[in-house]
Amino acid sequence: MQSNLLKVLNGQTLERPPVWFMRQAGRYLPEYRALREKHRMLDLINTPELAMEVTLQPLSRFDLDGAIIFADILNPLMDLGFELDFIQGEGPKIFNPILSTKDIQKIIVPEQLKCVQPTLKAISMCREALSKRSIPLLGFCGAPFTLSAYLIEDGDLGSLARTKRMMMEFPKDWHLLQEKLTDFLELYLVSQVEAGAQALQIFDSWVGYLGQLQYTEFVLPHLQKLIKGIKSRVSVPLIYFSTSTAGIFKVVKEVGADGYSVDWRCRLSDIRTVLGNNVPLQGNLDPMILAGPQDQLIKCVKNLLEEGSKIGPYVFNLGHGIIPQTPPDNVRAVVKLIKGR
Numbered sequence: 650m651q652s653n654l655l656k657v658l659n660g661q662t663l664e665r666p667p668v669w670f671m672r673q674a675g676r677y678l679p680e681y682r683a684l685r686e687k688h689r690m691l692d693l694i695n696t697p698e699l700a701m702e703v704t705l706q707p708l709s710r711f712d713l714d715g716a717i718i719f720a721d722i723l724n725p726l727m728d729l730g731f732e733l734d735f736i737q738g739e740g741p742k743i744f745n746p747i748l749s750t751k752d753i754q755k756i757i758v759p760e761q762l763k764c765v766q767p768t769l770k771a772i773s774m775c776r777e778a779l780s781k782r783s784i785p786l787l788g789f790c791g792a793p794f795t796l797s798a799y800l801i802e803d804g805d806l807g808s809l810a811r812t813k814r815m816m817m818e819f820p821k822d823w824h825l826l827q828e829k830l831t832d833f834l835e836l837y838l839v840s841q842v843e844a845g846a847q848a849l850q851i852f853d854s855w856v857g858y859l860g861q862l863q864y865t866e867f868v869l870p871h872l873q874k875l876i877k878g879i880k881s882r883v884s885v886p887l888i889y890f891s892t893s894t895a896g897i898f899k900v901v902k903e904v905g906a907d908g909y910s911v912d913w914r915c916r917l918s919d920i921r922t923v924l925g926n927n928v929p930l931q932g933n934l935d936p937m938i939l940a941g942p943q944d945q946l947i948k949c950v951k952n953l954l955e956e957g958s959k960i961g962p963y964v965f966n967l968g969h970g971i972i973p974q975t976p977p978d979n980v981r982a983v984v985k986l987i988k989g990r
């Protein structure tokens with residue numbers, strides 16, 4: 650029998666929405682922090698047994714409808730020759746960022762995946778572990794634009810000034826970088842499905858810094874190619890997540906995803922109007938509210954459930970990832986409210 654999450658991602662409307670949370674595995678869970686004290690972030694990702702343990706941690710606590718494989722959007726860039734690490738208290742650091750167009754020309758897309766093999770192994774193991782519980786496993790990657798921003802900004806993403814300059818001053822090189830990332834990400838996502846992922850999500854966390862014209866010229870064609878390429882090779886639902894894009898959603902929806910995940914700066918019903926009926930929508934509780942006082946939280950979740958019940962196929966999620974300050978009890982309360990049990 651198909652799980653509720655896959656039903657909705659395939660276009661069905663359910664009375665109660667399925668629920669999962671972006672970044673549902675991570676530092677807000679004491680059991681994650683305990684593991685993290687013993688292991689580096691990259692070691693957690695690259696040891697399939699540990700990656701599986703972290704992936705399953707939130708599912709042992711909460712009645713969630715989906716699991717997302719524990720990895721990051723950045724570590725796969727190591728397969729393109731980038732050296733990086735996750736520095737405690739600081740976040741990701743890329744040691745050889747893109748400083749000039751020469752650095753783009755040097756990038757070689759591998760014919761076979763190497764560095765991400767542990768993630769593919771972890772996907773197979775999680776799929777096996779989850780099949781008994783009929784909980785679908787999501788694979789994911791960063792979108793070409795968001796990954797480019799991390800590669801080009803060298804630390805502080807702030808206004809994306811360097812990324813936008815590169816895009817406008819050297820459009821040919823920009824498109825070359827997008828093509829290389831797109832080729833690589835197609836291989837990576839298809840491999841995740843072959844390893845057992847039952848749905849995919851592409852995270853475009855920084856793309857809302859662009860206006861409509863720039864999105865259309867510098868981002869859209871590459872996402873279309875990526876999504877088309879994946880769909881020609883595997884058939885699982887694919888969600889596109891972006892933030893701060895409500896104002897340009899009529900262009901965003903042209904990427905051709907099966908479902909769209911949006912942030913809390915917009916109303917789901919407004920996005921629904923732009924998308925048209927029957928396209929799965931996911932979102933969009935403010936993660937700050939999930940971390941806040943329970944009376945406010947419950948009020949907002951009820952509101953969102955009410956709105957979600959009127960907009961066709963709907964998956965309950967956050968508008969962005971869980972923040973480390975989130976009390977696990979708040980997550981439990983939300984899941985209980987959604988499930989009615």
Ligand code: CP3
Nearest residue numbers: 671672673674675717718719720721722740741852854970
């Ligand atoms: O959702 C999940 O539970 C799966 C795991 C997952 C992680 N990162 C683990 C992680 C996923 C889906 C991501 C996606 C990701 N990573 C995004 C897209 C979503 C978003 O939040 O915008 C981005 C932009 C990144 C890049 C990244 N990774 C940053 C900026 C940071 C540091 C700040 C932060 O939010 O933690 C990371 C580190 C990271 N990725 C951690 C985890 C659990 C914390 C690392 C630690 O334990 O020290």
